[in-house]
Structure formats: structure tokens, C-alpha cells
Amino acid sequence: MSDxxxxxSAVAKWIDKRLPIVTLFSGHLMQFPTPKNLNYWxxxxxxxxxxxxxxxxxGLVLAMHYIADANLAFASVxxxxxxxxxxxxxxYIHATGASMFFIAVYLHMARSLFYGSYKEPRELIWIIGxxxxxxxxxxxxxxxxxxxxxxxxxxxxxxxNLFSAVPFFGExxxxxxxGDYSVSGALLTRFFTLHYLMPFLIxxxxxxxxxxxxxxxxxxxxxxxxxxxxxxxxxxxxxxxxDVLALVVFMIIFxxxxxxxxxxxxxxxxYIQANPLQTxxxxxxxxxxLPFYAILRAIxxxxxxxxxxxxxxxxxxxxxxxxxxxxxxxxxxxxYRQFYWILIIDFIVLGYLGAQPATGIYLILGRxxxxxxxxxxxxxxxxxxxxEKPKPLPKSISEPVLSKEEQLAKSGQMx
Amino acid sequence: MLKIKxxxxxxxxxxxxxxxxxxxxxxxxxxxxxxxxxxxxxxxRAELQRGYQVYTxxxxxxxxxxxxxxxxxxxxxxxxxxxKQVKAMAAMFEVEAGPxxxxxxxxxxxxxxxxxxxxxxxxxxGRISNGGAYPPDLSxxxxxxxxxxxxxxxLLLGYEDETPEGITLDDGxxxxxxxKNQKIAMPQVxxxxxxxxxxxxxxxxxxxxxxxxxxxxWSAEPKLEERxxxxxxxxxxxxxxxxxxxxTNKRIWKDTSH
Numbered sequence: 001m002s003d004x005x006x007x008x009s010a011v012a013k014w015i016d017k018r019l020p021i022v023t024l025f026s027g028h029l030m031q032f033p034t035p036k037n038l039n040y041w042x043x044x045x046x047x048x049x050x051x052x053x054x055x056x057x058x059g060l061v062l063a064m065h066y067i068a069d070a071n072l073a074f075a076s077v078x079x080x081x082x083x084x085x086x087x088x089x090x091x092y093i094h095a096t097g098a099s100m101f102f103i104a105v106y107l108h109m110a111r112s113l114f115y116g117s118y119k120e121p122r123e124l125i126w127i128i129g130x131x132x133x134x135x136x137x138x139x140x141x142x143x144x145x146x147x148x149x150x151x152x153x154x155x156x157x158x159x160x161n162l163f164s165a166v167p168f169f170g171e172x173x174x175x176x177x178x179g180d181y182s183v184s185g186a187l188l189t190r191f192f193t194l195h196y197l198m199p200f201l202i203x204x205x206x207x208x209x210x211x212x213x214x215x216x217x218x219x220x221x222x223x224x225x226x227x228x229x230x231x232x233x234x235x236x237x238x239x240x241x242x243d244v245l246a247l248v249v250f251m252i253i254f255x256x257x258x259x260x261x262x263x264x265x266x267x268x269x270x271y272i273q274a275n276p277l278q279t280x281x282x283x284x285x286x287x288x289x290l291p292f293y294a295i296l297r298a299i300x301x302x303x304x305x306x307x308x309x310x311x312x313x314x315x316x317x318x319x320x321x322x323x324x325x326x327x328x329x330x331x332x333x334x335x336y337r338q339f340y341w342i343l344i345i346d347f348i349v350l351g352y353l354g355a356q357p358a359t360g361i362y363l364i365l366g367r368x369x370x371x372x373x374x375x376x377x378x379x380x381x382x383x384x385x386x387x388e389k390p391k392p393l394p395k396s397i398s399e400p401v402l403s404k405e406e407q408l409a410k411s412g413q414m415x
Numbered sequence: 416m417l418k419i420k421x422x423x424x425x426x427x428x429x430x431x432x433x434x435x436x437x438x439x440x441x442x443x444x445x446x447x448x449x450x451x452x453x454x455x456x457x458x459x460r461a462e463l464q465r466g467y468q469v470y471t472x473x474x475x476x477x478x479x480x481x482x483x484x485x486x487x488x489x490x491x492x493x494x495x496x497x498x499k500q501v502k503a504m505a506a507m508f509e510v511e512a513g514p515x516x517x518x519x520x521x522x523x524x525x526x527x528x529x530x531x532x533x534x535x536x537x538x539x540x541g542r543i544s545n546g547g548a549y550p551p552d553l554s555x556x557x558x559x560x561x562x563x564x565x566x567x568x569x570l571l572l573g574y575e576d577e578t579p580e581g582i583t584l585d586d587g588x589x590x591x592x593x594x595k596n597q598k599i600a601m602p603q604v605x606x607x608x609x610x611x612x613x614x615x616x617x618x619x620x621x622x623x624x625x626x627x628x629x630x631x632x633w634s635a636e637p638k639l640e641e642r643x644x645x646x647x648x649x650x651x652x653x654x655x656x657x658x659x660x661x662x663t664n665k666r667i668w669k670d671t672s673h
Contacts, residue, residue, distance in 0.1 A: 036671050078482045078555065081638070088638040089645070237667050245660040252653045259646020260454050263558055271559035271635075272551075398672070 005031060028214055033232035034239050035220035037397045041115075042218065043246030044108035045210075050247055051101040052206065056199050058094040059143075062087075066146065068192035070185030073148035074273040092262040098140050099265040100254050102288035105133060109316075114340060116328030117219040123320035125212040130317045132205045135198055137289070137313070142195040144286055148188060149270030154283045156191070157183045162296075165303040182276070222397045223329025231397045282357065290354030291347050297358040298370040308370065315377050322377055324385025327393065335388040336380075343376045440595050444562050444569035447625065451632055454647065457640050458633050463494035465612055466630025469623050471504075472610045474553065477545065477601075479533035482554035483634055486527040492640040493633055501527060508532040546587040548600035557628075557635035564632045569593040571624040574603035 005026045007016045016022045065084050067076040080087035109129070112118055118126035141159060145152045160177055164170040179186030217226065226232055233239075257265065265287060269280050285293050295312050299305035315322075330337040350369045356362040450459045467488065470480070485505035488496045496504070506524040510532055513520035525532060535541035541549045557563045573593035582597060584590060591599040605627075608618050616622060633639070 075482065082482065082487070088642060092642075233671055238671070241660060241664045241667050245657065245664050248653055248657045248660055252650060252657065255646060255649050255653060259642055259649060262642075268559055268561050268563075271555045 028210070028235075029240075030234065030236040032214065032235040033217065033228050034235050035218050035226045035231055035397060036233045036238070037220050037222065037231075038218060038239070038242075039221055040242075040246055041107070041111040042220075043243050044104050044111065046243035047104045047247050047250050048101070048108060049206065050250075051097060051104055052199065052202060055094060055097050055101065056203070058090045058097065059196070059199065061090050062094055063196060066192075068146070068189045070148060070188055070274070073146065073188060077147045089258070092258045096254065096257045096262060096265060098143060099257070099286070099288065100250070101136065102140070104250070105136060106288075109133070110344060112219075113319075113343075114330045115219055115221060116223050116323070116325075116330070118320050119323065119326075119328050120320070121216045122213070122219060125209060126320060127317050128205055128209045128212060130313065132202055132209060133316075134313055135202050135205065137292075139195060139198040139202065140286065140288070142191040142198070144270075145188065145191050146195060147270060148274045150272045150274055150278075150280050151267045151270040151283070153183060153274035153276065154280055155285055156187060158283055159285075160187070162302070162306045162309075165306050167303070184276075219328060220397055221329060221331060222394055223327065223332065224393055224397060226397055284355055287351070287355075290352075291350035292354070294350040294354035294366045295370045295373065297354075298363070298366040308374075312373060315374070319377060319381060322381045324382045325388065325390070326385075327390040332391040332393055333384075333388060334391060336384045339376065339380050339384065342372070346372045346376070442569075442593050442597075444565040444593055445572075446565050447568060449564055449629065449632070451629070451639060454643060456643065458492070458629060460495050461614060461616075462626050462629045463633050464496065465614065465616060465622075466626040466628070466633075467494055467496075468612065469605075469610055469627040470553070470630055473604050473623075474627065475531075476534055477541075477550040478553045479535065479541075479550075480531040480554045480634060481533060481552050483531045484527070485525060485529055485531070487634075487637060489527070490637065493637055494630070498527075505529060546600070548587070550601070553631055553634070555635045557632045559635075564628050566593065567631060568624050568628040570599070571605050571628065572620060 005023055007013045007022050012022050062080060065076065065080050065087065067073060069076075077091065080091050082088075084090075112126060112129070141155070145156045160174060160183060163177060164174045166173055175181060177187070178184065179190060217232075220226065267284060267286075284290075292309050292312055296305045296309040299308045325333060325336065327333055330340055346369050349365070350373065353362055353366040353369060358366065450456060450462065470478075485501055488494050488501045488504070489498050505526055508525040508529075509522045510525045510529050511520055512523045515521055535544070538549055557567060560566050562569075570591060570593045573591040575590060575592065578584060578590040582590060584598065588598050588600055589602050590597055605620050605623050607620055609623060610618050612618050636642075
């Protein structure tokens with residue numbers, strides 16, 4: 001794809017001869033042949049890159065003013081909100097940015113699931129993606145601890161205590177994690193260090209993710225292989241402009257939260273300074289963790305709950321082999337499509353239940369929803385591939401486009 | 416398919432609406448109109464100034480506001496007292512300073528850069544003076560309670576003379592409609608004419624509760640006006656940009672069938 005590129009200016013030629021970075025960027029960000037039928041669900045990759053960079057930049061400036069100390073952290077965050085120039089803006093972007101990041105990543109994953117982007121030959125892209133998601137979860141969790149409010153403290157207490165479920169070594173592991181015999185300032189400083197490190201690990205994985213993507217190229221809504229040239233357009237300007245358009249629309253929603261409702265995605269208890277002697281009535285994680293929190297609580301046994309919660313993410317890495325169907329796109333999978341939507345609803349129900357007390361009907365529903373979540377991947381995905389009779393696939397991605405145009409032409413004639 | 420999508424959407428909505436007020440432990444607070452509500456809301460200077468007066472003369476005998484400095488009272492988007500006024504107001508408080516050249520700590524009148532003087536030397540003193548319940552710091556209180564300003568306003572006005580039957584109150588616990596389980600450790604403090612407003616406004620209970628709540632809303636979110644003002648511009652800018660991009664995008668894809 002990059003063979004036809006020749007640097008024009010003398011400077012570009014000089015650099016490119018020694019380090020072909022100009023060719024690299026030109027090949028991957030300009031000429032890269034991209035299927036011409038990608039819809040707006042394909043814009044979340046760019047949006048997620050934007051989210052990551054935004055978090056890194058705002059986080060960097062916040063870290064210049066934040067103090068990772070159990071006695072000073074809460075006040076230092078308020079110092080940022082009150083006295084640092086545009087500190088309120090940076091902090092609200094960073095805090096809201098975490099939520100927006102997760103909205104985008106969930107949509108990105110849902111798109112991959114619907115259009116079968118995890119299937120051969122894109123398994124590794126998907127698996128790297130699962131690792132990125134895992135790192136995002138860890139990063140977001142640690143970031144939420146840093147303001148050292150009540151939810152920070154008690155959320156950290158609940159989650160780090162999960163490690164005590166490990167047989168034999170549980171207590172030793174938790175004490176090692178805490179650097180103390182309870183959640184304290186020692187945990188805060190190491191969480192700050194790790195929270196600062198992890199985005200750069202994510203950034204590294206994102207590069208691998210894109211590298212792996214650029215080997216087979218993008219999947220597309222039809223889920224069939226594309227013919228280079230006939231079915232593709234250069235990434236620039238076609239998808240650069242389309243992605244930026246989607247990004248700007250995304251930013252409007254983002255800005256809506258940041259400027260007009262910056263605290264709605266958080267919990268009011270986190271504006272109370274951490275108090276180890278006073279447990280909040282309900283300890284709830286951030287909204288984006290709620291589905292996994294519901295899975296954790298659905299299992300009556302602590303160790304079992306932890307295993308279920310970790311498995312809920314880990315199982316995603318195996319779906320390229322759990323899905324027995326060769327057809328990628330759900331557009332041509334009438335039966336599996338139904339189950340896809342059930343899974344999405346199931347996940348949202350889990351999120352709802354994660355915010356409710358784990359008693360009575362909520363607990364029963366939580367268990368059923370957890371059961372379906374796992375059954376979907378272990379049972380439904382492998383079985384449907386054998387039962388389902390997929391719709392006939394188009395020969396090329398140009399075909400459904402043409403037939404639509406033909407239909408239009410026909411209806412035009414009739415009118 | 417459409418049906419499934421509808422269920423999906425209604426579930427999504429219910430997630431966002433279900434957090435508010437759980438169970439029957441709490442009553443839905445009153446919802447007065449606040450000047451700082453809405454996308455273009457602003458604080459009313461006079462209201463904040465009166466609110467500061469109520470805080471100083473009533474609340475501050477028990478509640479600290481550690482995150483505020485006297486200079487904040489001058490800043491744009493707040494009560495916007497004049498510098499002269501705030502210097503005089505700060506000078507009414509004493510803070511410990513030093514050590515001086517002899518190594519001694521000494522007391523001096525507060526200046527603009529000082530934090531609001533706390534009524535207590537430390538938390539323990541606050542506790543022992545209030546039957547064990549520490550009066551919480553009020554700096555970010557409006558953001559620290561579900562319901563925010565509405566809740567605080569309601570709580571200040573939620574006291575009733577008669578405790579309903581069936582509710583027994585321990586020593587140092589008071590009946591309040593809007594408190595959790597209708598019980599609260601803070602006695603009623605807002606009474607008619609509890610302060611004499613310098614601007615001549617009649618100090619009714621509602622007026623005082625309203626003023627001090629607005630003041631606390633400002634102290635919790637001192638950059639609210641700037642935030643909304645910038646946000647409005649940012650969103651307009653982004654909307655215009657999105658239109659331009661929409662047409663650019665259309666133009667670029669014009670010759671590609673897809």
C-alpha cells in the first residue's frame with residue numbers, strides 16, 4: 001500500500017531515506033485502503049484514540065498539581081478546582097473523559113461483536129483489544145481512588161479485599177497490595193504511580209492493535225473480504241473527515257457533560273473526604289463497572305464471585321474460537337442476531353442490577369443475567385453456528401450497494 | 416427487532432433515573448427555582464452576599480468551610496464583595512500566626528489570603544461540643560449530598576414543632592421531614608429574623624434558607640458561571656464545526672457509491 005508513495009520535499013526525502021517514517025505515516029494514515037462501506041459504528045476507533053490522548057494530556061497537567069497523600073489528596077483536588085487556572089476544566093474533562101472513554105469502548109466492542117470483527121483473520125486484533133479493555137478497567141479504578149473521597153476509599157477497600165479470597169495466600173497478597181494492614185496512604189501513592197504508568201501501556205497496546213488491524217485491513221458491515229481498489233477508498237480524506245465528523249459530534253455530548261452536568265456521572269459521596277471509620281450506606285462503583293459488579297455479587301461465594309467477574313472479561317479473549325460460524329456479519333445471521341441483542345440487553349440489565357442492593361428480586365435477576373452472560377459465550381455462540389442457516393452473502397461489497405441503487409432507479413422509473 | 420430496540424432504550428433510561436432517592440427513608444426535597452440552574456444560570460450577587468451573612472452569623476458557630484479563603488468573596492462569579500468590604504470582614508476573625516522573631520506564635524486579624532476561620536481547633540473539639548456528632552465542613556456540601564441545593568434548602572426548612580406519633584427521638588436528635596429516617600443531629604437554626612440583613616431584606620425563614628443555600632452552592636462550585644459561559648461557546652463552536660464537516664464529508668464521498 002505504501003509502495004506507490006514517494007516523498008516530495010528534500011527534507012522528507014532526506015529523513016525517509018534514513019528512517020522511513022514519512023512513508024510509514026503516509027501508508028497507514030493517508031493511503032491505507034479502507035472498505036468504502038464502513039458505517040458510523042466504525043468511527044469509535046478514532047474516538048477512542050482521542051479519548052486516550054485527552055486523558056493523558058489532562059492527566060499530565062492534573063498530576064502537576066495533585067498531591068498523592070492521604071491527608072492532602074482531597075484538598076489538592078479542590079485546590080485544582082478552585083485555584084489552578086482552568087483546573088476545574090481539566091479535572092472535569094478528565095473525570096468525564098473516563099466515562100466517555102467507556103461509552104466509546106463499549107460501543108466499539110458491541111460493533112465488533114455484531115459484525116464479527118473478532119473472527120479469522122482478526123483474532124489478534126480482538127485479543128489485544130481485550131487486554132486494552134482490561135488495562136482501562138484497572139486504570140479507571142485506580143484513578144477513581146485518587147481524589148480520596150468516601151467512594152474512592154471504600155471502593156478501593158471492597159476491590160482490594162477481593163484478593164483476600166485467594167486461598168492460603170489471600171491475606172498476604174492483600175497486605176502486600178496495601179503496603180499496610182488496611183487501605184491507607186501507602187495504597188494511594190502506589191495507585192497514583194500505576195495510574196500514571198498504565199495509560200502509556202495502553203498507548204503501546206493501541207499501536208499493536210492498529211498494527212494488527214492494518215495487516216488484514218478493516219472488517220466491514222457485510223463481513224466479507226474486500227477487493228483492493230474496487231471496494232476500497234484511501235483512508236485520507238474519506239475516513240479522516242468522516243472520523244473527525246463523528247468525533248466532533250461525540251465531543252458535543254462530551255462537552256455537554258463537562259460544562260453543564262459534570263458531576264452527574266460521579267457519586268456525591270466522593271465529595272466527602274475519605275473516612276476509614278464511616279462506611280457509606282451503599283458502596284457503588286462507577287457506572288461503567290456496574291455490570292461486572294453485578295456478576296461479582298451474583299455468586300454467593302467470595303472466591304467464586306471474583307472468579308466469575310474476572311472470567312466475564314477473560315472469556316471475551318476466547319470468542320474467536322467459541323463462535324463456530326464462518327459468517328462474520330450479523331446482517332447475514334438471522335438467528336444469532338436475536339441472541340446478540342439479548343446479550344446486549346442482558347449486559348445493560350446487569351448494569352442496572354449492579355446499582356441496586358443485592359437482595360431479593362435483584363439478586364435473583366442478577367443470577368439469571370449472569371447465567372445468561374456466560375451461557376451466551378459458552379453455549380449459544382458455539383451451537384448457533386451449526387444450527388443457523390445464514391442468509392446468502394453478497395459476492396462483493398459493491399453488490400449490495402448496486403442493488404440498492406437499482407432499486408432506487410426502479411422506484412424512480414415507477415414514479 | 417424494533418420491539419427489542421425499544422426495550423433496550425427504555426432500560427437504558429431507567430438506569431439513569433433509578434439512582435436518585437432509594438426506598439422510603441427519604442422524602443423528595445422541595446424544588447425551588449434557583450438562579451444558577453439551567454445552561455445559562457448565574458448566581459445572584461445579593462443572594463450570595465446575604466447567604467454569606469447567614470453563614471457567618473448562624474452556621475459558622477458550628478460548621479467550618481475549610482476550602483474557602485476570604486479572598487474568594489471578592490472573586491468574579493461569587494458574592495463579589497468589594498476588596499475593602501472583605502478586608503474588614505476578614506479582620507473580624509483572629510488567626511494564629513508566627514512564629515515571630517522570638518519563636519512565639521501570636522494571634523492576628525485574618526487577611527484576604529487566610530482560609531475561613533474554623534469554629535473548632537480540631538475535629539475532637541467539634542465533636543465534644545456537639546454531643547459526639549461533628550458538624551461537617553460545608554465547603555462542598557451541595558455537591559456531597561444527593562439532591563444538592565434542593566436537599567439542603569429543604570433540610571433547613573424541614574423542622575416541625577410536633578414530632579409525629581410513632582417516632583421516638585434520642586437525646587440530641589431532632590425530627591426533620593427531609594432528613595434520612597426523618598432524624599437529624601442538627602437542631603433547627605433558621606428562625607425568622609435570625610439575622611438582620613444589611614440590605615434590608617425581610618429575614619423570613621424561607622429567605623434565609625434560600626440565601627444560605629445559594630451561598631453554599633457557590634462555595635461548592637465557585638467556577639459555575641465561568642464553566643457555563645465557556646461551555647455555551649464551546650458547544651456552539653462544535654455544532655458549527657460539525658455542520659461544516661458534515662458538508663465536507665458529503666462532498667468527499669460524492670463520487671463513491673457506498
